[in-house]
Amino acid sequence: MVEDRNAPERPRLEPEIIPPDRGRSKRAPSFAQMDGVHRVYITRLGPFGSALLMLAIIALAAVVLLAFLGALLISIPLVVFLVIVVALSGLLRLRRG
Secondary structure, eight states: OOOOTTSOOOOSSOOOOOOTTTSOOTTOOGGGGOOSOOOOOOOOOOHHHHHHHHHHHHHHHHHHHHHHHHHHHHHHHHHHHHHHHHHHHHHHHHHHO
């Protein structure tokens, strides 16, 4: 028997349907005990909201840039120190040998 490759795969397990009264435990936090329908309204951003969003993105980019520059400024003296230590150890090794 040839299997049809375009046919959707059937689920391996049947989903368990939990009745509404059995789904909540008595020790659940208060926010999990909310009943009813909750709606989320999504609106388009106006000019003020867009400007505020752009300012937030620019502020976040500035913080990331400052963190990167700070790490770079800290690493430059460390690299110079390591180069000096390696050069001195090489000179001391030459004098011994």
